[in-house]
Amino acid sequence: xxxxxxxxxxxxxxxxxxxxxxxxxxxxxxxxxxxxxxxxxxxxxxxxxxxxxxxxxxxxxxxxxxxxxxxxxxxxxxxxxxxxxxxxxxxxxxxxxxxxxxxxxxxxxxxxxxxxxxxxxxxxxxxxxxxxxxxxxxxxxxxxxxxxxxxxxxxxxxxxxxxxxxxxxxxxxxxxxxxxxxxxxxxxxxxxxxxxxxxxxxxxxxxxxxxxxxxxxxxxxxxxxxxxxxxxxxxxxxxxxxxxxxxxxxxxxxxxxxxxxxxxxxxxxxxxxxxxxxxxxxxxxxxxxxxxxxxxxxxxxxxxxxxxxxxxxxxxxxxxxxxxxxxxxxxxxxxxxxxxxxxxxxxxxxxxxxxxxxxxxxxxxxxxxxxxxxxxxxxxxxxxxxxxxxxxxxxxxxxxxxxxxx
Amino acid sequence: xxxxxxxxxxxxxxxxxxxxxxxxxxxxxxxxxxxxxxxxxxxxxxxxxxxxxxxxxxxxxxxxxxxxxxxxxxxxxxxxxxxxxxxxxxxxxxxxxxxxxxxxxxxxxxxxxxxxxxxxxxxxxxxxxxxxxxxxxxxxxxxxxxxxxxxxxxxxxxxxxxxxxxxxxxxxxxxxxxxxxxxxxxxxxxxxxxxxxxxxxxxxxxxxxxxxxxxxxxxxxxxxxxxxxxxxxxxxxxxxxxxxxx
Numbered sequence: 001x002x003x004x005x006x007x008x009x010x011x012x013x014x015x016x017x018x019x020x021x022x023x024x025x026x027x028x029x030x031x032x033x034x035x036x037x038x039x040x041x042x043x044x045x046x047x048x049x050x051x052x053x054x055x056x057x058x059x060x061x062x063x064x065x066x067x068x069x070x071x072x073x074x075x076x077x078x079x080x081x082x083x084x085x086x087x088x089x090x091x092x093x094x095x096x097x098x099x100x101x102x103x104x105x106x107x108x109x110x111x112x113x114x115x116x117x118x119x120x121x122x123x124x125x126x127x128x129x130x131x132x133x134x135x136x137x138x139x140x141x142x143x144x145x146x147x148x149x150x151x152x153x154x155x156x157x158x159x160x161x162x163x164x165x166x167x168x169x170x171x172x173x174x175x176x177x178x179x180x181x182x183x184x185x186x187x188x189x190x191x192x193x194x195x196x197x198x199x200x201x202x203x204x205x206x207x208x209x210x211x212x213x214x215x216x217x218x219x220x221x222x223x224x225x226x227x228x229x230x231x232x233x234x235x236x237x238x239x240x241x242x243x244x245x246x247x248x249x250x251x252x253x254x255x256x257x258x259x260x261x262x263x264x265x266x267x268x269x270x271x272x273x274x275x276x277x278x279x280x281x282x283x284x285x286x287x288x289x290x291x292x293x294x295x296x297x298x299x300x301x302x303x304x305x306x307x308x309x310x311x312x313x314x315x316x317x318x319x320x321x322x323x324x325x326x327x328x329x330x331x332x333x334x335x336x337x338x339x340x341x342x343x344x345x346x347x348x349x350x351x352x353x354x355x356x357x358x359x360x361x362x363x364x365x366x367x368x369x370x371x372x373x374x375x376x377x378x379x380x381x382x383x384x385x386x387x388x389x390x391x392x393x394x395x396x397x398x399x400x401x402x403x404x405x406x
Numbered sequence: 407x408x409x410x411x412x413x414x415x416x417x418x419x420x421x422x423x424x425x426x427x428x429x430x431x432x433x434x435x436x437x438x439x440x441x442x443x444x445x446x447x448x449x450x451x452x453x454x455x456x457x458x459x460x461x462x463x464x465x466x467x468x469x470x471x472x473x474x475x476x477x478x479x480x481x482x483x484x485x486x487x488x489x490x491x492x493x494x495x496x497x498x499x500x501x502x503x504x505x506x507x508x509x510x511x512x513x514x515x516x517x518x519x520x521x522x523x524x525x526x527x528x529x530x531x532x533x534x535x536x537x538x539x540x541x542x543x544x545x546x547x548x549x550x551x552x553x554x555x556x557x558x559x560x561x562x563x564x565x566x567x568x569x570x571x572x573x574x575x576x577x578x579x580x581x582x583x584x585x586x587x588x589x590x591x592x593x594x595x596x597x598x599x600x601x602x603x604x605x606x607x608x609x610x611x612x613x614x615x616x617x618x619x620x621x622x623x624x625x626x627x628x629x630x631x632x633x634x635x636x637x638x639x640x641x642x643x644x645x646x647x648x649x650x651x652x
Contacts, residue, residue, distance in 0.1 A: 260524040263506045267499045274497045277457060278570065279485035280516050288518050 022258060028337050029254045033247050040243045049232035057232045061221075061307045062351060064239035066344055068304035069327070071246045073343035074253050074336055075293035075300070076324050081333035082257050083289045084269025086186075088321045089193030090297045092200045093168035095316035097298030098305035099204075100163040102217035105306060107154035108224035110137050141215050148210030164302040165295050171196075172294030173287065180283040180290075185272070194318045204313035216312025220305050235307065242303045249296055253336055265289055266334075326378070330385050332394025341393050350374065408471065410435045410604050411489075411574055416455060416465030417628075425451040426462065427628035433574070438600035440615045440636075441608045443625035444649045449608045450494065452625070453576050457491050458484040470573070486516060490572035494579050496559035500552030504543055504562060507551050508534050511566035534569070540595060541565035557588040564595055574604045581614045593617050612640075612650075624649065 023030055043063060046054040055063075072094050079085050114133040118125040125133075136145040153159035179192055207213035223234055256262060267275045268282055276282045305311045323346075331342020352358055353374035361368035370377075389395055413431040417424065426448045433439055441449055454460040456467065458481040467476040469487060476484055485491075499507050512530060514520070526534075538544045541561040546554065551562055560580060567575055577596065581589045596618065599605050609615050615622060615636060622639050624632045626649070632642045639645050 256522070259522065260509060261518060261521040263499075263502060263510050264521055266501060267510055270499055270501055271497055273459075273481075274493075274499070275510075276481045277485050277491050278511055278566070279482050281480075281482045285518055 022255065026254050026258055028335075029251060032250055032337055032340070036243055036247055040240065043239065044236060047232065047236055049230065049236055057235045060232075060235045060239055062348075064235065064242045064307045065304050066347055067239070067242035067246050068300045068307070069347045070340045070343045071242070071249055071300035071303070072297045072324060073327050073331065073339040074246075074249055075296040076328045077331075077333060077336055077339035078253055078256070078296075079289055079293040080325065081328060081335070081339065082262065082269060083265040083286060084272075085286060085290060086190045086325065087193045087290065087293075088190045088318070088325060089197040090293065091320035091324055092197035092316050093172060093294040093297035094301035094304070094320075095200070095204075095311065095313075096168045096171065097164045097301030098311045098315065099211060099217065099301075100160050100167055100298070101302040102220050102305055102311050103151055103154040103211075104157050104160035105220045105222070105224065106138060106217050107134065107151060108157075109219055109222050110134050111155070112224055112227065113137070139212065142207040142213050144207075150210045161302075164298050168294045168298030168301075169291055172291040176287045176290040180286045183283075194321070197316050197321050198318050201313045201316045201318070204316065214312060214314075216310060216315075217305075218310040220311065221307070221309040223306070238303060238307045242307075245299060245303060249299075250336060250340075257336075326382050328392075330382060330392055332392025332397075335394040335398070337397070338392050338394025341397075345393070346378070350378070353377070408435055409433070410437075410470065411456070412468045412473075413452075413456070414466050414468075416462045416467065418451065418455065418460060418462040424628050426455065429465075429625075429629050431623065431630065433604045433606060435573070435604060436600065436602060438597060438605045438618060438620040439607070440618055440620055440622045441606060441625060442610070442612070442615060442622060442639075442649070443631070446627075447625040448628040449625055450578065451628075453491060453578060453606075453608065456484075456576060457481060457489060482516070485570070485572075488571075488573035489576065490567040490570045490574070491576045492563050492567050492578055492580060494582070496556065496563050498551040498554075498559050498562050498566065500550065502551060503548055504538070504551055504554070505534070505547040507562055508537060508565055508569050511569040513569065513571040537565050537569055540568070540598075542591065557584045560584060560592070561588075561595075564592070568595075568599060572603065575599060575606065577605065577607045579609055580607060581609065581611055589614060590617075 043055060043060060045051040047060055048055070048057050072090065076087070076090055079087050079090070111130065111134055114130055114137060115125070118130065118133065131147065132145065135147045139145055139147070147154075153163070175193075175196055179189055184192060203209055204211055204216075205214050211217065221231060221234065223229070223237075226234060257265070264275060264280055265285060268285060272282055275285075324343075327342040327346045328339045329342070330346055331340065332338025353370040356371060358370040358374075360370070385392060391398065409432050411431075411433050413429060416426055416429045418426045429448070429452065431452075441452070443449055451460060455462050456476070458476070458479060461477065468474065469476050469489075474487065476487075479487065499510070502510075509526065509530075512534060514524065514530070535544070538547060541564060543554075543558060543562060543565065546558065551559065554562060560583070564577070564580060567577070575596075580592050580596065584592060593614070596605055596607060600620070607615075607618060609618075619636075622634065622636050623630055624639050624642075624645050626644075631648065632639045632645050634642075640650060
């Protein structure tokens with residue numbers, strides 16, 4: 001038996017061992033945060049409140065909402081692009097986050113109005129009278145005046161903020177535990193998540209769900225305690241908050257996927273059984289990623305709906321979560337900036353095309369009106385991306401970067 | 407020699423087909439064993455049962471000095487207990503570097519918290535360098551595993567197996583698709599590993615088995631047909647009839 005000739009033991013250190021800092025390994029993080037900072041500053045300088053007024057307040061709200069959509073897209077990229085769980089239900093968590101903050105906004109705002117109108121009465125109103133008046137004001141539209149139990153903490157900003165995190169987190173934890181424990185994967189899991197968001201939407205549509213049925217929650221753009229602050233300023237507050245949270249979550253996500261944890265969840269995506277036979281509890285990892293991304297989605301929703309002003313059950317309809325997957329697919333799965341590019345591009349284009357600003361396209365025999373045809377265009381682009389650029393726009397960016405630095 | 411793994415009267419059937427039929431098997435702490443047998447003899451099912459992928463209908467499996475029952479443990483728990491497995495088709499994480507593949511496998515805490523805050527220690531790096539050297543992949547560490555040749559992928563997977571530092575290695579057709587030189591090196595790796603731990607090799611290639619120079623177990627229709635040295639089993643008339651003669 002011949003033993004193979006061993007190479008000499010004195011060798012230069014192998015290349016894989018080189019230590020580099022987090023930012024050197026993830027150049028996109030600094031670039032992204034830098035661009036976001038420049039963008040935020042530019043928008044602020046062009047705002048009506050603090051700048052030239054070049055950008056209208058409603059457009060700043062659109063931009064702020066877009067940042068929130070980028071945030072939920074990062075969550076989607078983590079759970080799908082990195083961990084391989086094609087959740088088609090993450091907008092349920094987004095919506096729940098919106099509802100949780102919306103309850104406080106609406107309750108406190110109504111309380112201010114009610115106490116204002118009761119102040120002229122001869123006797124000062126009792127707390128019960130105030131509560132009854134709030135109930136009538138909020139729930140009259142669904143034929144009730146009782147304040148449902150789910151509003152128990154609606155007067156506490158702190159508790160509602162905690163619920164923004166806890167409600168989506170707990171739903172994801174329970175749902176994920178049941179699904180992953182039973183080893184539901186692939187398309188079956190996607191269908192289950194669709195069922196989850198559909199069930200939530202149908203439940204919220206009911207008048208006795210306690211969340212005003214199909215009316216949803218409205219007037220969310222009015223921040224209690226800031227009645228004298230104009231919307232042009234409030235819109236900037238939310239825009240800044242969205243930008244900061246987006247930057248922080250991008251950083252968090254980049255850190256999560258850059259180390260060994262990231263290697264393992266990508267391993268789960270590519271070959272779940274292999275990871276299991278290496279001794280990792282795959283279900284625990286999946287549950288963790290699923291729940292964490294649900295929480296991020298909830299936070300994104302809580303920032304989004306005060307800028308949108310209204311939330312109703314249609315927001316958590318199954319189609320919303322499918323759009324989310326389309327954004328991430330077009331932007332490029334498995335790269336965080338891809339998710340951001342996809343969400344920003346597609347959602348801005350979508351509001352441009354469906355907002356009636358896009359010029360009609362006369363074909364002679366037929367005039368294409370984008371309000372009707374936008375979805376066809378989107379579907380067509382999705383097919384094209386899937387066929388010709390399966391790595392999405394992010395993949396094209398990668399290729400350009402690689403060409404620039406050989 | 408103390409027994410490391412004992413499989414006692416295990417049976418499993420799929421839709422009425424008895425894949426494993428009253429199979430008993432044991433292996434010691436530092437032993438190399440080859441399992442051969444015709445297609446459908448139950449070789450892969452046997453590995454599935456030991457690693458927890460398939461639950462048997464009857465029988466028991468005990469493990470280690472403390473005679474731990476394996477059957478109630480999950481795949482991940484069994485792997486952590488010290489049983490490593492290499493699949494028939496090389497399964498490495500193609501999208502990740504050779505370095506990362508080995509790092510994922512390297513014996514360390516497996517909890518999410520531990521992996522989140524993991525930093526490679528000097529010791530880990532030294533182990534990894536030695537391993538990479540052993541599987542001839544020292545100069546490939548930065549490459550994506552998907553770019554490796556078929557034989558290199560097989561080595562990488564064996565390397566990942568060794569990185570787990572298991573007490574028992576289950577190796578399914580390690581030499582498939584390898585050149586003659588690669589096969590020889592693979593034999594050396596396995597024989598070296600078997601000096602300190604138990605190694606079970608499932609293989610079709612009789613030449614390869616002969617070169618392993620170890621005790622051979624012949625499976626047929628889900629149970630052990632013969633056991634002994636390679637010369638002993640190849641001269642067994644029943645073995646010739648069901649397997650070699652075909």
